[in-house]
Amino acid sequence: MIERIIIAGAGGQGIMLMGKLLAEAAMREGKFVTWLPAYGAEVRGGTAHCMVTISDAEINSPLISEADSLIVMNYPSLTRFGNRLKDKGLLIINSSLAGECPDSLSLPFTDIALELGNVKVANVIVLGCFIAKTAIVDKMNILATIEDMAPKNRQDLVEINKKAFLKGMELIKKW
Amino acid sequence: MIERIIIAGAGGQGIMLMGKLLAEAAMREGKFVTWLPAYGAEVRGGTAHCMVTISDAEINSPLISEADSLIVMNYPSLTRFGNRLKDKGLLIINSSLAGECPDSLSLPFTDIALELGNVKVANVIVLGCFIAKTAIVDKMNILATIEDMAPKNRQDLVEINKKAFLKGMELIKKW
Amino acid sequence: MKKILMTGNEAIAEGALQAGCRFYAGYPITPQNELIAYMAKHMIESGGVFIQAESELAAINMVFGASAAGARAMTSSSSPGVSLKQEGISYMAGAELPGVIVNIMRAGPGLGNIWPAQTDYFQATRGGGNGEYRTIVLAPSSVNEAYNLMQDAFDLADRYRIPVILLGDGILGQMMEPVLVHSQNPATNGKINRLPVKEWALTGCKGRKPNLAASFRLAEGKLEEHNIHLQEKYKEIRDNQQDFEGLFLDDAQVILVAYGTMSRIAKGAMNKLREKGIKAGLLRPIALWPFPVNAFTKNLGPKTKYLVIEMSYGQMVEDVRLAVNGSSPVEFLGRSGGGVPAEEEIIKEVFALNEKNI
Amino acid sequence: MKKILMTGNEAIAEGALQAGCRFYAGYPITPQNELIAYMAKHMIESGGVFIQAESELAAINMVFGASAAGARAMTSSSSPGVSLKQEGISYMAGAELPGVIVNIMRAGPGLGNIWPAQTDYFQATRGGGNGEYRTIVLAPSSVNEAYNLMQDAFDLADRYRIPVILLGDGILGQMMEPVLVHSQNPATNGKINRLPVKEWALTGCKGRKPNLAASFRLAEGKLEEHNIHLQEKYKEIRDNQQDFEGLFLDDAQVILVAYGTMSRIAKGAMNKLREKGIKAGLLRPIALWPFPVNAFTKNLGPKTKYLVIEMSYGQMVEDVRLAVNGSSPVEFLGRSGGGVPAEEEIIKEVFALNEKNI
Amino acid sequence: MAKIIINREKCKGCLLCIKFCPKGLITADKDLNSRGLNPAKTKEGPGCTGCSMCAVICPECCIEVYK
Amino acid sequence: MAKIIINREKCKGCLLCIKFCPKGLITADKDLNSRGLNPAKTKEGPGCTGCSMCAVICPECCIEVYK
Amino acid sequence: MKKIFSRPESLRDVSTHYCPGCGHGIAHRLLAQAVDDLGIREKVIGVAPVGCAVVAYDYWNFDCCEAAHGRALAVATAIKRVRPANIVFTYQGDGDLAAIGTNETIHAANRGENLTVIFINNAVYGMTGGQMAPTTLLGQKTATSPRGRSADKEGYPLKISELLAQLPAVKYIERVSLHSPQEVLKAQKAIKQAFQNQIDNIGFSLVEILSPCPTYWEMPPNKAVEWVRDIMSKEFPLGRIK
Amino acid sequence: MKKIFSRPESLRDVSTHYCPGCGHGIAHRLLAQAVDDLGIREKVIGVAPVGCAVVAYDYWNFDCCEAAHGRALAVATAIKRVRPANIVFTYQGDGDLAAIGTNETIHAANRGENLTVIFINNAVYGMTGGQMAPTTLLGQKTATSPRGRSADKEGYPLKISELLAQLPAVKYIERVSLHSPQEVLKAQKAIKQAFQNQIDNIGFSLVEILSPCPTYWEMPPNKAVEWVRDIMSKEFPLGRIK
Ligand SMILES: Cc1ncc(C[n+]2csc(CCOP(=O)(O)OP(=O)(O)O)c2C)c(N)n1
Ligand SMILES: Cc1ncc(C[n+]2csc(CCOP(=O)(O)OP(=O)(O)O)c2C)c(N)n1
Ligand code: SF4
Ligand code: SF4
Ligand code: SF4
Ligand code: SF4
Ligand code: SF4
Ligand code: SF4
Ligand SMILES: [Mg+2]
Ligand SMILES: [Mg+2]
Numbered sequence A, B: 001m002i003e004r005i006i007i008a009g010a011g012g013q014g015i016m017l018m019g020k021l022l023a024e025a026a027m028r029e030g031k032f033v034t035w036l037p038a039y040g041a042e043v044r045g046g047t048a049h050c051m052v053t054i055s056d057a058e059i060n061s062p063l064i065s066e067a068d069s070l071i072v073m074n075y076p077s078l079t080r081f082g083n084r085l086k087d088k089g090l091l092i093i094n095s096s097l098a099g100e101c102p103d104s105l106s107l108p109f110t111d112i113a114l115e116l117g118n119v120k121v122a123n124v125i126v127l128g129c130f131i132a133k134t135a136i137v138d139k140m141n142i143l144a145t146i147e148d149m150a151p152k153n154r155q156d157l158v159e160i161n162k163k164a165f166l167k168g169m170e171l172i173k174k175w
Numbered sequence C, D: 001m002k003k004i005l006m007t008g009n010e011a012i013a014e015g016a017l018q019a020g021c022r023f024y025a026g027y028p029i030t031p032q033n034e035l036i037a038y039m040a041k042h043m044i045e046s047g048g049v050f051i052q053a054e055s056e057l058a059a060i061n062m063v064f065g066a067s068a069a070g071a072r073a074m075t076s077s078s079s080p081g082v083s084l085k086q087e088g089i090s091y092m093a094g095a096e097l098p099g100v101i102v103n104i105m106r107a108g109p110g111l112g113n114i115w116p117a118q119t120d121y122f123q124a125t126r127g128g129g130n131g132e133y134r135t136i137v138l139a140p141s142s143v144n145e146a147y148n149l150m151q152d153a154f155d156l157a158d159r160y161r162i163p164v165i166l167l168g169d170g171i172l173g174q175m176m177e178p179v180l181v182h183s184q185n186p187a188t189n190g191k192i193n194r195l196p197v198k199e200w201a202l203t204g205c206k207g208r209k210p211n212l213a214a215s216f217r218l219a220e221g222k223l224e225e226h227n228i229h230l231q232e233k234y235k236e237i238r239d240n241q242q243d244f245e246g247l248f249l250d251d252a253q254v255i256l257v258a259y260g261t262m263s264r265i266a267k268g269a270m271n272k273l274r275e276k277g278i279k280a281g282l283l284r285p286i287a288l289w290p291f292p293v294n295a296f297t298k299n300l301g302p303k304t305k306y307l308v309i310e311m312s313y314g315q316m317v318e319d320v321r322l323a324v325n326g327s328s329p330v331e332f333l334g335r336s337g338g339g340v341p342a343e344e345e346i347i348k349e350v351f352a353l354n355e356k357n358i
Numbered sequence E, F: 001m002a003k004i005i006i007n008r009e010k011c012k013g014c015l016l017c018i019k020f021c022p023k024g025l026i027t028a029d030k031d032l033n034s035r036g037l038n039p040a041k042t043k044e045g046p047g048c049t050g051c052s053m054c055a056v057i058c059p060e061c062c063i064e065v066y067k
Numbered sequence G, H: 001m002k003k004i005f006s007r008p009e010s011l012r013d014v015s016t017h018y019c020p021g022c023g024h025g026i027a028h029r030l031l032a033q034a035v036d037d038l039g040i041r042e043k044v045i046g047v048a049p050v051g052c053a054v055v056a057y058d059y060w061n062f063d064c065c066e067a068a069h070g071r072a073l074a075v076a077t078a079i080k081r082v083r084p085a086n087i088v089f090t091y092q093g094d095g096d097l098a099a100i101g102t103n104e105t106i107h108a109a110n111r112g113e114n115l116t117v118i119f120i121n122n123a124v125y126g127m128t129g130g131q132m133a134p135t136t137l138l139g140q141k142t143a144t145s146p147r148g149r150s151a152d153k154e155g156y157p158l159k160i161s162e163l164l165a166q167l168p169a170v171k172y173i174e175r176v177s178l179h180s181p182q183e184v185l186k187a188q189k190a191i192k193q194a195f196q197n198q199i200d201n202i203g204f205s206l207v208e209i210l211s212p213c214p215t216y217w218e219m220p221p222n223k224a225v226e227w228v229r230d231i232m233s234k235e236f237p238l239g240r241i242k
Helices: A015-028 A075-084 A109-116 A119-134 A139-149 A156-174 B015-028 B075-084 B109-116 B119-134 B139-149 B156-174 C008-018 C033-046 C056-068 C079-084 C086-095 C121-126 C143-160 C170-174 C222-240 C260-275 C293-297 C316-324 C343-356 D008-018 D033-046 D056-068 D079-084 D086-095 D121-126 D143-160 D170-174 D222-240 D260-275 D293-297 D316-324 D343-356 E016-020 E053-057 F016-020 F053-057 G023-038 G072-082 G094-100 G102-111 G160-165 G181-199 G221-235 H023-038 H072-082 H094-100 H102-111 H160-165 H181-199 H221-235
Strands: A002-010 A032-039 A047-055 A067-072 A085-094 A105-107 B002-010 B032-039 B047-055 B067-072 B085-094 B105-107 C002-007 C023-026 C049-052 C073-077 C099-105 C136-138 C163-169 C176-181 C244-247 C254-257 C280-285 C287-289 C305-310 C330-334 D002-007 D023-026 D049-052 D073-077 D099-105 D136-138 D163-169 D176-181 D244-247 D254-257 D280-285 D287-289 D305-310 D330-334 E003-006 E026-028 E040-042 E063-066 F003-006 F026-028 F040-042 F063-066 G003-005 G044-048 G063-066 G087-093 G116-121 G170-177 G204-210 H003-005 H044-048 H063-066 H087-093 H116-121 H170-177 H204-210
Touching: A002 A015, A002 A075, A002 A119, A015 A032, A015 A047, A015 A119, A015 A139, A015 C002, A015 C176, A032 C170, A047 A075, A067 A075, A067 A119, A075 A085, A085 A119, A105 A119, A109 A119, A109 A156, A119 A139, A119 A156, A139 A156, B002 B015, B002 B075, B002 B119, B015 B032, B015 B047, B015 B119, B015 B139, B015 D002, B015 D176, B032 D170, B047 B075, B067 B075, B067 B119, B075 B085, B085 B119, B105 B119, B109 B119, B109 B156, B119 B139, B119 B156, B139 B156, C002 C008, C002 C143, C008 C033, C008 C099, C008 C143, C008 C163, C008 C170, C008 C176, C023 C033, C023 C056, C023 H072, C033 C049, C033 C170, C049 C056, C049 H072, C056 C073, C056 C079, C056 C086, C056 C099, C056 H072, C056 H102, C073 C079, C079 C086, C079 C099, C079 D086, C086 C163, C086 D079, C099 C143, C099 C170, C121 C163, C121 C287, C121 D121, C136 C143, C143 C163, C143 C176, C143 C222, C163 C170, C163 C260, C170 C260, C244 C260, C254 C260, C254 C316, C254 C343, C260 C280, C260 C305, C260 C343, C280 C293, C293 C316, C305 C316, C305 C343, C316 C330, C316 D316, C330 C343, D002 D008, D002 D143, D008 D033, D008 D099, D008 D143, D008 D163, D008 D170, D008 D176, D023 D033, D023 D056, D023 G072, D033 D049, D033 D170, D049 D056, D049 G072, D056 D073, D056 D079, D056 D086, D056 D099, D056 G072, D056 G102, D073 D079, D079 D086, D079 D099, D086 D163, D099 D143, D099 D170, D121 D163, D121 D287, D136 D143, D143 D163, D143 D176, D143 D222, D163 D170, D163 D260, D170 D260, D244 D260, D254 D260, D254 D343, D260 D280, D260 D305, D260 D343, D280 D293, D293 D316, D305 D316, D305 D343, D316 D330, D330 D343, E003 E040, E016 E026, E016 E053, E016 G221, E053 E063, E053 G181, F003 F040, F016 F026, F016 F053, F016 H221, F053 F063, F053 H181, G023 G087, G023 G116, G023 G181, G023 G204, G044 G072, G072 G087, G072 G094, G072 G102, G087 G094, G087 G181, G094 G102, G094 G116, G102 G160, G102 G204, G102 H102, G116 G181, G160 G170, G160 G204, G170 G181, G170 G221, G181 G204, G204 G221, H023 H087, H023 H116, H023 H181, H023 H204, H044 H072, H063 H072, H072 H087, H072 H094, H072 H102, H087 H094, H087 H181, H094 H102, H094 H116, H102 H160, H102 H204, H116 H181, H160 H170, H160 H204, H170 H181, H170 H221, H181 H204, H204 H221
Parallel strands: A002 A067, A067 A085, A085 A105, B002 B067, B067 B085, B085 B105, C023 C049, C023 C073, C073 C099, C099 C163, C136 C163, C254 C280, C254 C305, C305 C330, D023 D049, D023 D073, D073 D099, D099 D163, D136 D163, D254 D280, D254 D305, D305 D330, G044 G063, G044 G087, G087 G116, G116 G204, G170 G204, H044 H063, H044 H087, H087 H116, H116 H204, H170 H204
Antiparallel strands: A002 A047, A032 A047, A032 C176, B002 B047, B032 B047, B032 D176, C002 C176, C136 C287, C244 C280, D002 D176, D136 D287, D244 D280, E003 E063, E026 E040, E063 G003, F003 F063, F026 F040, F063 H003
16 A cells, blocks of 8 residues: 655645644554655745655655645645646645636635634645545544644644544535 | 076075075076975974976976985074985085085075175075086076066165175185 | 654754764754754753854854864754855864764755755765865665664764764655654763763863864874875775665666665666566665775676666766776766656666667 | 066966956965965056955855956965855856856865865865856966966856866965966956956846846756756866877877876876886876866777876876776876875886786 | 725735724735735725825735825 | 073074063074074173063063072 | 825836745835835846845846855945946845854945945844844744743844944944834835945945744734834834944 | 073973064963963863964963864854863964954854953964954055055954954953063953953953064064054054953
């Protein structure tokens, strides 16, 4: 098993964190993982993406030229990475900012996050969708990781993120 | 014809200038020349030496491992360069500061210079000796060079140096 | 031992602390910023000294001083910043001071950009500074290896009294992988006792003759003597510290040669080539200096051909050519400026070589 | 034309002024001090700018600015100071700014001493700075040649928009030899008109689009594109600017390879060897980069053997080995730290080679 | 009578213009622009004096003032 | 009663001690030392107060003072 | 209606890459406006070293030169000496001007180079991710001072403008701020003055601009300007220094 | 009779390489004397960068460290931080401390490193053959200012001590001179004070010493000391600066 995921969006959308959560949870299951970030020149409001590879065997290149899954959080990322998705690969799109796309799982994640009360958890909602779709990591491991990765003085973040993750999983069921 | 000369002494004794005078005069006669200086760490009162090569043909190494002539103005220079003189080479020694030596032209140049009224012209006296001995450059060319090399605002130096040079040539006749 | 997901930069910093590094001076630059940030946070817990220097120049000269005072000392930077350290590294080499310099390479020349590159190979392996000196150069290809090599780097630096360069690229520095971390802070639980005694260190001359740390040798013949001594030391290192990883070298018809991040991609290509029935092998230098010459001269017959792959337009390839000395064809594939040769490019190149029958 | 006895340092400075150099920034260091002093005295007469910079770093970056503004600009230093210029040179290469850097090499590493050396060959020819770039490197062997090569250095720098390094050693810098000096100051009698027009120079954007001098290329793919362009330029230079002097290459059985001051001693040795009946020849690279590879690959059969001689423990010898690529034996003789291999040592070495029948 | 025109695509939603309009005439748009940011927009109704405080503080130079 | 001892081989003949001896007790030796320099020497006769001015200014640290 | 405020000609009509609320954008415009106002766009040469504003030349509409980190004033010195008729300025961050470039700063100032220096003090290294700058305040937490800057280990915030003011060849130094439109207008005047000085051959002129970096101060832009007003400008008092 | 003046233990019994009348010899002795007087020879670590005094370690009888030209205070910072119980000083020329090393000087001072700095101001670069230093006086001719230093092109003599005195973390600065025995004795006191401060953990202390360079001032030693007294100390006033 090897799963190559590209996650792309704008700075400030929690792109990197989404990738780290996934990688950390996979590692806890004993999988091999790599997580490779790339920032645009802009710190906020610019582009950001990361590449996560999860595998049963040692991973060679951490760079992904052909992704099994592509998660796109805004429009520029779609144009930039659209062609890196393998044929029949999984495409998840934040339709709030990138519009809809055929053959993809397009949902208005930003809007859903706003509904949940925090625009910043859009990323975790997406992660929930992704896990529900692929089951690449056990959901309990993600939840545990969310708990462990939150800074000690921000335990308030744990609940909303867990909620967001489960919300994302649910969306798939409904979809 | 190729003549390799090492001139060595203390900083402040005009070692470099002596070499330059010789090289410049030889160049004016259309000869090939090289002049290579070396200073000790000390600026004044330390050691200094230069290597002058004069030749009818292009000169390869400006470094002299075996000198045809060695001019030594103080004692440390004698110990340092004594073994660089070729067999039967010309050795000129400033006995004021380096003592006497067999098979050499040893004269108290510093004392003679003091007698002339300027301790600094010991170098030019030695040059006179050297030219009288070797005739490697025409004496008139040395005199002309002395004239041209003096800074414009120090024409007073010209006379004493010419005098010193001629004094040096005379010494040989007497010697 | 604990498995932790870390960036390469963090793993290098943690590896250094575990290896007894107690002095760090650096200056921010992408893509090594996580390293200095980690040190800023954790050095103090080890009782060591952290200084954000006013410049890379100051940083390397601080390492000079700290090392002269006997500490395990290091600095880190990325390409332009490492250029500024060249004089200081040359001084350390001349004064025979140990120390570790981490270069997380980015693309150049000049300011270039912040993407990964392997274009400082010449600088690292041949001494970009003045005079004739060498530094040991180690090139990890994974975050865990980077962590482990820091221990080696400090040990080798002390053993040979030589600066050691850890050469990574922006990918290695910024990617995260699981690292098997030793129990925290051996410094405080006994390991630090194993640090070598440094009789030459400046500690105040109580009970002994004064010590001196210097590269200057003015007296006639003294510097040549010193340089001969250095050359002897370098020979000893060449004889003993070559280090590489080889895969399928025995039966390989084409050997891919690559280091660091590039070697991982080459490994992927090798696997695919083998699947396609082409007997490919991989030779990955772990030490770039001393270069694993013996791997070429001893282990390999003249039948093999080599494809050297770099994130550059050809630097290590010179060392391969020098090692092989014309007895086998040595071909090259490289990109520079942020581009990384992909598996497919490597595979294509190997096929092209086979067709041309080079 | 007038014959004047000058030090190499002075001749270089005068040659630069004659070549239209109108900006000099430098910092004192032995053994190049006569150069900066000459510039301090004479630049003003040419209407140019002389600045004693606060450091070598400032000096090279001043050259960067002056060059960007369109002036023929240069700096000079000696080994430790040149180490400090590596970042700046890399920036110039990246921004494609012409300029001349003179390195009058002294012995290292570190502070070393002030005696002559040829130990910065790697740094000069492979780019001691970060990233992948080249500089043209010219190596005069006499004071007169140093004077003449300055004209070439500035011309090549402008033609290819590349930094050019003039690489000499302490002997070349400080020795005096007669120089055939052109009539003073061509700048003031018409020659300056021949300087190339620099449309890229920063002059204020009146009547045109704004110009930019920069090495930074952040947008994806842009730096790689730029680097490919640089590599193409370097190839053009490699194809067209190799330069060497050959003596008795046709019949030589052993070819001495040496540059700069060292080549003069090798020439003396060659003459003596010929007197002793040994067919020796001399190959003296004048350009060290591009290295005169063709001289080895085209002109020479595989029967010859080479003895490379350097005031180092072996740097240029790598280029000779790479050029010859195993088809002839390449032996090496070198000293470093102030020692200069003497004629007799070379002769002895050649006899030893012949005996060993290498 | 004066008015301002905000370029909503260039606006980064820093909200500084809102803070500094002495008349409180600017507000944050709930609709995102194509970068996904909430840009500033003028409130309905008159009152703008053309004092240009909003434009002076705008880091993106995306406010034009007319008078 | 005091006296000084000058190490004539270490002396470089800068003559600063001569300039600063308040009693004028030091002079330049006409005889050169082995470096070829005229070293300082004490004049004959008493008068030295041991004030150490000569030693304090001596760059070569080659004057010892006794009292 | 007449347009009474719009983009200066010297500022290209493109979006910047700066974070929302970043002072660089304002400072860029002020500089461009001054260049327009003085009618010198066609003879200005800007020197932009490394920092968040590394590609300022993409935003300005006149000749520009890169400089290695810290070397802007060496580069500018040379350009101005080679082309005295042009107007040359540097635009430097606090890391650039007062850390790695301190030497070039002091010596260009001491030589009295006839240059205009725009010095953006945002109390951090923005470009590299919010590390401690020489101007970081005591107690301020950054990536490399995670426990807050301490006078003891890291020294006090460096007031380089006050230092430079000691040098006889320095002719004009003013510290301004971007924390309100009123302050921005003062900054505008100071920048114009610093250029006017160069035009009049008066000599080394520097404007230090306290500039918000909301991102690495970890505050929204409106809080960031308040921090400048209430905290930062207490440590770095505004006004004419020389 | 008792010996009342002789060579300090910390000064080796060898000849120096300095020119006749050079101030370095005096300064070396004063430093060695201070080390002896304070009884710290066995814990002192000296940092000697490049300059005429490059081999000062051959003359001092305690642990020493080389430093690259200009980097003495970076090297010393690290030594002191690694070994706070040792006494660490630098001995730097004007070229070293105030030209190439300005950055290291300013920032070590600003960090308030607990170091002792001995700063030899001889208004030239001695070691490299008498070039212009940052401290060269206006009108003074040197190898690189053959027409005399001009304020216009080269700027004014840099008073780095006065600059450093502005920094809050700098605790002690005094300028002394070697132009007469009386002044030498004052210098002696200042040096001792600067070491005492370090022992007492007071912080950054610097003694600037006006020191004759007869060779590159092209004067005999007795004129050189008069030049310090009559000319140089007018530009660089003696006394406690901080
Ligand atoms: C030699 C070198 N060192 C370090 C860097 C990395 N670097 C780029 S900008 C910068 C500092 C930025 O801070 P500042 O100058 O204050 O500008 P800001 O981004 O805050 O506007 C650093 C350390 C570099 N490019 N070159
Ligand atoms: C990087 C570097 N640049 C230049 C030099 C040459 N250099 C040695 S000492 C020195 C300056 C000496 O002047 P100063 O510091 O005033 O000491 P002084 O000799 O006057 O006592 C210079 C330029 C060097 N060794 N290293
Ligand atoms: S011009 Fe003045 S009143 Fe009008 S919107 Fe802007 S700030 Fe408000
Ligand atoms: S100040 Fe400018 S960028 Fe900020 S919200 Fe207002 S219009 Fe938008
Ligand atoms: S101790 Fe005083 S009186 Fe005696 S010789 Fe020295 S200076 Fe003169
Ligand atoms: S001061 Fe010292 S060195 Fe100078 S002359 Fe007197 S004894 Fe000799
Ligand atoms: S990081 Fe700070 S200085 Fe840089 S663009 Fe963002 S807000 Fe501006
Ligand atoms: S050159 Fe000057 S500073 Fe150097 S030793 Fe001679 S007198 Fe002293
Ligand atoms: Mg900043
Ligand atoms: Mg000095």
